[in-house]
Amino acid sequence: QQQVKQSPQSLIVQKGGISIINCAYENTAFDYFPWYQQFPGKGPALLIAIRPDVSEKKEGRFTISFNKSAKQFSLHIMDSQPGDSATYFCAAVNGGYSGAGSYQLTFGKGTKLSVIP
Amino acid sequence: DTGVSQDPRHKITKRGQNVTFRCDPISEHNRLYWYRQTLGQGPEFLTYFQNEAQLEKSRLLSDRFSAERPKGSFSTLEIQRTEQGDSAMYLCASSLSTNGLGFFGQGTRLTVV
Numbered sequence: 001q002q003q004v005k006q007s008p009q010s011l012i013v014q015k016g017g018i019s020i021i022n023c024a025y026e027n028t029a030f031d032y033f034p035w036y037q038q039f040p041g042k043g044p045a046l047l048i049a050i051r052p053d054v055s056e057k058k059e060g061r062f063t064i065s066f067n068k069s070a071k072q073f074s075l076h077i078m079d080s081q082p083g084d085s086a087t088y089f090c091a092a093v094n095g096g097y098s099g100a101g102s103y104q105l106t107f108g109k110g111t112k113l114s115v116i117p
Numbered sequence: 118d119t120g121v122s123q124d125p126r127h128k129i130t131k132r133g134q135n136v137t138f139r140c141d142p143i144s145e146h147n148r149l150y151w152y153r154q155t156l157g158q159g160p161e162f163l164t165y166f167q168n169e170a171q172l173e174k175s176r177l178l179s180d181r182f183s184a185e186r187p188k189g190s191f192s193t194l195e196i197q198r199t200e201q202g203d204s205a206m207y208l209c210a211s212s213l214s215t216n217g218l219g220f221f222g223q224g225t226r227l228t229v230v
Contacts, residue, residue: 004159006159032218034218041223041226042224043123043208043210043224044160044221046218046219046220049218089160091159103148103165103212103219104150104162104173105150105152105162106162107159107160108159109157109158110159
Protein backbone atom coordinates (compact mmCIF):
# COMPACT_ATOMS: atom_id res chain seq x y z
CA GLN A 1 0.00 0.00 0.00
CA GLN A 2 1.61 3.19 -1.19
CA GLN A 3 0.59 5.91 1.19
CA VAL A 4 2.15 8.80 -0.73
CA LYS A 5 1.79 8.82 -4.50
CA GLN A 6 4.10 11.07 -6.50
CA SER A 7 4.02 12.12 -10.13
CA PRO A 8 5.52 12.45 -12.63
CA GLN A 9 8.28 9.88 -12.37
CA SER A 10 10.54 12.07 -14.50
CA LEU A 11 10.39 15.64 -15.74
CA ILE A 12 12.37 17.62 -18.28
CA VAL A 13 12.15 21.40 -18.08
CA GLN A 14 13.84 24.16 -20.02
CA LYS A 15 16.10 26.52 -18.07
CA GLY A 16 13.98 29.35 -16.71
CA GLY A 17 10.78 27.30 -16.80
CA ILE A 18 8.53 26.13 -13.98
CA SER A 19 8.89 22.59 -12.64
CA ILE A 20 5.77 21.13 -11.02
CA ILE A 21 5.70 17.89 -9.03
CA ASN A 22 2.51 16.52 -7.51
CA CYS A 23 1.82 14.27 -4.54
CA ALA A 24 -1.27 12.75 -3.01
CA TYR A 25 -1.62 11.05 0.34
CA GLU A 26 -4.15 8.74 1.92
CA ASN A 27 -3.47 8.68 5.64
CA THR A 28 -5.27 11.52 7.39
CA ALA A 29 -2.93 11.11 10.36
CA PHE A 30 -0.19 12.74 8.29
CA ASP A 31 0.20 16.28 9.52
CA TYR A 32 3.43 17.68 8.12
CA PHE A 33 4.60 17.56 4.52
CA PRO A 34 8.26 18.11 3.61
CA TRP A 35 10.02 17.96 0.27
CA TYR A 36 13.52 16.58 -0.09
CA GLN A 37 16.11 17.01 -2.85
CA GLN A 38 18.59 14.24 -3.54
CA PHE A 39 21.66 14.28 -5.76
CA PRO A 40 23.23 11.00 -6.93
CA GLY A 41 25.23 9.31 -4.19
CA LYS A 42 24.02 11.74 -1.52
CA GLY A 43 21.43 11.62 1.21
CA PRO A 44 18.15 13.53 0.83
CA ALA A 45 18.31 17.19 1.86
CA LEU A 46 15.32 19.02 3.31
CA LEU A 47 14.07 21.72 0.94
CA ILE A 48 10.83 23.07 2.34
CA ALA A 49 7.92 21.82 4.44
CA ILE A 50 4.30 22.82 5.02
CA ARG A 51 1.76 22.39 7.80
CA PRO A 52 -1.79 21.28 6.94
CA ASP A 53 -3.35 24.55 8.15
CA VAL A 54 -1.47 26.53 5.49
CA SER A 55 -2.40 26.46 1.79
CA GLU A 56 0.86 27.77 0.41
CA LYS A 57 4.45 28.29 1.53
CA LYS A 58 7.18 29.97 -0.45
CA GLU A 59 10.92 29.95 0.11
CA GLY A 60 12.94 31.57 -2.63
CA ARG A 61 12.19 29.82 -5.94
CA PHE A 62 10.43 26.91 -4.19
CA THR A 63 6.69 26.95 -3.39
CA ILE A 64 4.52 24.27 -1.83
CA SER A 65 0.78 24.35 -2.55
CA PHE A 66 -1.41 22.29 -0.21
CA ASN A 67 -5.03 21.17 -0.66
CA LYS A 68 -6.18 19.49 2.52
CA SER A 69 -9.64 18.50 1.28
CA ALA A 70 -8.18 16.80 -1.79
CA LYS A 71 -5.25 15.39 0.21
CA GLN A 72 -2.85 16.69 -2.40
CA PHE A 73 0.22 18.89 -2.36
CA SER A 74 2.67 20.05 -4.97
CA LEU A 75 6.11 21.59 -5.37
CA HIS A 76 6.69 24.40 -7.82
CA ILE A 77 10.23 25.37 -8.77
CA MET A 78 10.25 28.75 -10.44
CA ASP A 79 12.99 29.84 -12.85
CA SER A 80 14.38 26.29 -12.92
CA GLN A 81 18.16 26.05 -13.28
CA PRO A 82 20.46 23.23 -14.42
CA GLY A 83 21.73 23.02 -10.83
CA ASP A 84 18.19 22.03 -9.78
CA SER A 85 18.59 18.75 -11.71
CA ALA A 86 18.12 16.12 -9.02
CA THR A 87 15.55 13.67 -7.68
CA TYR A 88 12.81 15.24 -5.60
CA PHE A 89 10.83 13.35 -2.98
CA CYS A 90 7.65 14.42 -1.30
CA ALA A 91 7.08 13.00 2.14
CA ALA A 92 4.53 12.99 4.91
CA VAL A 93 5.08 12.90 8.63
CA ASN A 94 2.81 11.30 11.20
CA GLY A 95 2.75 13.56 14.21
CA GLY A 96 5.20 16.12 12.90
CA TYR A 97 2.87 18.99 13.69
CA SER A 98 0.77 17.64 16.54
CA GLY A 99 3.77 16.19 18.34
CA ALA A 100 1.89 12.97 18.98
CA GLY A 101 3.39 10.54 16.47
CA SER A 102 6.62 8.76 15.74
CA TYR A 103 7.62 11.39 13.18
CA GLN A 104 8.67 8.73 10.73
CA LEU A 105 8.72 9.96 7.15
CA THR A 106 6.71 8.22 4.45
CA PHE A 107 8.19 9.06 1.07
CA GLY A 108 6.85 9.13 -2.46
CA LYS A 109 8.80 7.26 -5.13
CA GLY A 110 10.57 10.36 -6.37
CA THR A 111 10.67 12.56 -9.48
CA LYS A 112 13.86 12.84 -11.48
CA LEU A 113 14.09 16.43 -12.69
CA SER A 114 16.35 17.39 -15.56
CA VAL A 115 16.70 21.08 -16.38
CA ILE A 116 18.18 21.60 -19.81
CA PRO A 117 20.00 24.79 -20.85
CA ASP B 118 30.98 19.63 10.15
CA THR B 119 27.83 19.58 12.27
CA GLY B 120 25.69 17.37 10.02
CA VAL B 121 24.76 13.70 10.30
CA SER B 122 27.78 11.52 9.69
CA GLN B 123 27.70 7.92 8.47
CA ASP B 124 30.50 5.41 8.20
CA PRO B 125 31.50 3.68 6.00
CA ARG B 126 30.25 5.38 2.85
CA HIS B 127 30.55 2.16 0.86
CA LYS B 128 30.67 -1.48 1.87
CA ILE B 129 31.03 -4.53 -0.34
CA THR B 130 30.53 -7.83 1.41
CA LYS B 131 30.04 -11.46 0.51
CA ARG B 132 26.69 -13.09 1.04
CA GLY B 133 26.43 -14.57 4.51
CA GLN B 134 28.84 -12.11 6.16
CA ASN B 135 27.85 -9.70 8.92
CA VAL B 136 28.16 -5.95 8.46
CA THR B 137 27.84 -3.02 10.84
CA PHE B 138 27.21 0.62 10.00
CA ARG B 139 27.63 3.64 12.23
CA CYS B 140 25.68 6.90 12.41
CA ASP B 141 26.64 10.02 14.35
CA PRO B 142 23.62 12.35 14.56
CA ILE B 143 23.54 16.11 14.96
CA SER B 144 24.54 16.54 18.58
CA GLU B 145 21.41 18.21 19.95
CA HIS B 146 18.98 15.89 18.14
CA ASN B 147 17.35 13.31 20.38
CA ARG B 148 15.62 11.31 17.65
CA LEU B 149 17.55 9.06 15.28
CA TYR B 150 16.13 7.15 12.35
CA TRP B 151 17.35 4.46 10.00
CA TYR B 152 15.96 4.21 6.47
CA ARG B 153 16.73 1.97 3.53
CA GLN B 154 16.68 3.18 -0.06
CA THR B 155 16.82 0.92 -3.09
CA LEU B 156 17.50 2.14 -6.61
CA GLY B 157 14.70 4.28 -8.01
CA GLN B 158 12.70 4.29 -4.80
CA GLY B 159 12.14 6.65 -1.93
CA PRO B 160 13.66 5.87 1.46
CA GLU B 161 11.72 3.37 3.58
CA PHE B 162 11.57 3.59 7.35
CA LEU B 163 13.35 0.86 9.30
CA THR B 164 13.50 1.97 12.93
CA TYR B 165 13.88 4.95 15.21
CA PHE B 166 15.27 5.87 18.61
CA GLN B 167 14.36 8.57 21.04
CA ASN B 168 17.51 9.03 23.07
CA GLU B 169 18.68 5.44 23.76
CA ALA B 170 15.24 3.82 23.52
CA GLN B 171 14.27 2.03 20.31
CA LEU B 172 10.60 2.97 20.03
CA GLU B 173 9.47 1.60 16.70
CA LYS B 174 10.57 -1.01 14.18
CA SER B 175 9.25 -1.54 10.68
CA ARG B 176 8.23 -4.98 9.52
CA LEU B 177 11.02 -4.49 6.95
CA LEU B 178 13.46 -4.97 9.82
CA SER B 179 13.85 -8.74 9.85
CA ASP B 180 15.46 -10.55 12.76
CA ARG B 181 18.78 -10.42 10.90
CA PHE B 182 18.82 -6.66 11.51
CA SER B 183 19.61 -5.08 14.85
CA ALA B 184 20.10 -1.46 15.79
CA GLU B 185 21.45 0.11 18.93
CA ARG B 186 21.96 3.59 20.27
CA PRO B 187 23.96 3.28 23.48
CA LYS B 188 23.88 6.38 25.69
CA GLY B 189 21.62 8.14 23.20
CA SER B 190 24.47 9.33 21.03
CA PHE B 191 25.73 7.44 17.97
CA SER B 192 23.87 4.46 16.57
CA THR B 193 24.87 1.23 14.88
CA LEU B 194 22.92 -0.92 12.45
CA GLU B 195 24.06 -4.52 12.09
CA ILE B 196 22.96 -6.93 9.42
CA GLN B 197 23.75 -10.59 10.06
CA ARG B 198 24.04 -13.25 7.36
CA THR B 199 23.70 -10.70 4.57
CA GLU B 200 21.65 -11.58 1.50
CA GLN B 201 21.76 -10.07 -1.98
CA GLY B 202 18.40 -8.44 -1.31
CA ASP B 203 20.04 -6.39 1.44
CA SER B 204 21.95 -4.41 -1.18
CA ALA B 205 20.75 -0.83 -0.79
CA MET B 206 21.66 2.59 0.55
CA TYR B 207 21.23 2.73 4.31
CA LEU B 208 20.40 6.23 5.47
CA CYS B 209 20.49 7.67 8.93
CA ALA B 210 18.55 10.79 9.91
CA SER B 211 18.24 12.76 13.10
CA SER B 212 15.71 15.29 14.34
CA LEU B 213 14.49 17.23 17.31
CA SER B 214 11.32 15.85 18.83
CA THR B 215 9.61 19.19 18.27
CA ASN B 216 9.02 18.90 14.53
CA GLY B 217 10.18 15.55 13.26
CA LEU B 218 11.83 16.84 10.12
CA GLY B 219 14.81 14.58 9.63
CA PHE B 220 18.22 15.70 8.47
CA PHE B 221 19.90 12.89 6.58
CA GLY B 222 23.45 11.70 6.39
CA GLN B 223 25.20 10.77 3.16
CA GLY B 224 24.26 7.14 3.57
CA THR B 225 26.15 3.84 3.45
CA ARG B 226 25.94 2.04 0.12
CA LEU B 227 25.90 -1.73 0.77
CA THR B 228 26.59 -4.18 -2.02
CA VAL B 229 26.23 -7.89 -1.25
CA VAL B 230 27.96 -10.14 -3.79
